[in-house]
Amino acid sequence: MLANSRWLLLCVACAALSSSFNPCRGQELRRYAPASPTVSPYLNLGRFNNGGLPNYYSLVRPLNRQRQVNVQSQRLQRQQGLALQRLERVAQTPQAVPQITTGTSSQFLTSGSRAVYQDTRQFYPPVILSR
DSSP states (O other): OHHHHHHHHHHHHHHHHHHHOOTTTTSOOOOOOOSSOSSOGGGGGGSOOOSSSOHIIIIIHHHHHHHHHHHHHHHHHHHHHHHHHHHHHHHHSOOOOOOOOOOSSHHHHOOOOOOOTTOOTTTSOOOOOOO
16 A cells, blocks of 8 residues: 555656656747748639729739839848948948147147137127226
């Protein structure tokens, strides 16, 4: 009887361990995702349409045009992505800063005068106050 209870306890422990360990949990389940539609829009030609236009102009042609627009936008997006990658590569490469020799005097080293907000002194003559 004691051997049977140990055997039963061992079986329950093994079942609990095997159910908690799942080796496939880390694997990603890949589903089929086609790049283009798998059903032809021309199947809509036989569909009942109560509208005033024939099925080609109301159902088939818009789907074909949408497919063309999607292809063009994907191509444009790919081109823009490549252009951005090129710009990032150019921006990341270190470029040498040119050394400009301006002279040794302090008047050559100044780059200009500082701008002051709403400064109108250059437009009006100075006001002379007399006492």
